[in-house]
Amino acid sequence: MSSLETALYPIEFKVNGENRTIRVRAAEILLFTLRDNLGLTGSKSGCNNGDCGTCTILVNGITMKSCLMLTVEAHGKHITTIEGLTNSLVQNAFAHNQAFQCGYCTPGFIVNCEGLRNVHPHADEETIRVWLESNICRCTSYEEIHNAVKDVFTPKKI
Known part of the structure; x- marks a missing residue:
């Protein structure tokens, strides 16, 4: 196993009703995981500091700006994007x-x-x-x- 593979964390969560399992770096932002790893490009990158709201998603039904959330924090949660x-x-x-x-x-x-x-x-x-x-x-x-x-x-x- 390479050092890159050991630096990745397994994450299991539900996205738009579908169970997903992925491996991510500890510092990966959920916005970029949704867009780059899962192809869910409806959430946009605007300010990347939580001011504009273009990246808004629902986490267990509650509004969250995905640029402010690490992907590892989504483990076990229900994520809803505009696509859902x-x-x-x-x-x-x-x-x-x-x-x-x-x-x-x-x-x-x-x-x-x-x-x-x-x-x-x-x-x-x-x-x-x-x-x-x-x-x-x-x-x-x-x-x-x-x-x-x-x-x-x-x-x-x-």
Whole structure:
């Protein structure tokens, strides 16, 4: 066994509902594992210090910025990326409200809002506003994004 192989740690976790086993370096960031090792490129590398939110994922249903998490910390956890949220209520609201321009930040916002639904299923206007502060849209689509998220939490009139 080479010294490189002994420097790798076996990690078992569930990603988008699928059991995965990989070997990673101790210092490997989860964002790069998802993108480079697993081919899940929906989480983007923006700032790599937790400010922009383009790399947002769910860890056991809770919002997390994958650039701030080591892959070894994901051992035994359930990870959900944008690829695991096909046809979600939040995605549909973003499309309906045209809550995107370039689209770079969109996966992070959608996953973040799914996390909001998990933690605050009946979020009010103020909770939504504060929650959205953790993500940045450089194209300034904030009004459309806010409207999309508000639509998710507003009861529909029949």
